[in-house]
Amino acid sequence: MAKLYFRYGTMNSGKSIEVLRTAHNYEEQGKKVLLFTPSVDNRHGVGTVASRIGMQKKAIIIDDHTNMIELAAAKKPNCILIDESQFLNKEQVRQLTEIVDTLNIPVIAYGLRADFLGNLFEGSYHLLAIADKIEEIKTVCWYCDQKAIMNMRCSDGQPVFEGEQIQIGGNESYLPVCRKCYTSKRKQAHKL
Incomplete structure (x- = not known):
């Protein structure tokens, strides 16, 4: 079946x-x-x-x-x-x-x-x-050794947390990250 x-x-x-x-x-x-x-x-x-x-x-x-x-x-x-x-x-x-x-x-x-x-x-x-x-299908976080579960969008190497849902790209636009690193980078971005 x-x-x-x-x-x-x-x-x-x-x-x-x-x-x-x-x-x-x-x-x-x-x-x-x-x-x-x-x-x-x-x-x-x-x-x-x-x-x-x-x-x-x-x-x-x-x-x-x-x-x-x-x-x-x-x-x-x-x-x-x-x-x-x-x-x-x-x-x-x-x-x-x-x-x-x-x-x-x-x-x-x-x-x-x-x-x-x-x-x-x-x-x-x-x-x-x-x-x-x-x-x-598992992979490791870009920043640490934890399992990546999030897709972090980047522009000119900096994390981005706003924009349209669909933006086609590869390593230049997205990094695989764990939730902890994602949250940390998001907090840092909101302080700027």
Whole structure:
């Protein structure tokens, strides 16, 4: 029986490399994978899943007009992989559940749990609510040796605690941090 998996982690926890590794493992065995990524992620070009270590692969772009159910029914993959699933909306997450429940195709969605202020993204909210299995991809805090659970936004190397929820970026814009270091940096920023 297929399941919907949500694998989340902070920025720089290796989510995209995990997506690429999983796709490679399926394809190496002669199995078909559908790889999706939301159109909002344009760091390496729209429709590209890329890791910080240099690996990348073309993906199907998810936008408001993408019908993942029809694509899955037509292509009959062994697995569906989603990168940057935090950017999905409620209807797109519902499509993933229908793929799992009616087409019996496993779906593994990778993404952030929360934004730079600790608020859930829409896609993450719905995936946390209805995924069959939720798994954390762990990494260490940028400043100490604790587990990172927060994404700290930076501008010119300085922490930022206001702004729009979505700002596409990598290490130049976000650091993985533990809650203690996040709170400390936030307090320091508010004193300035």
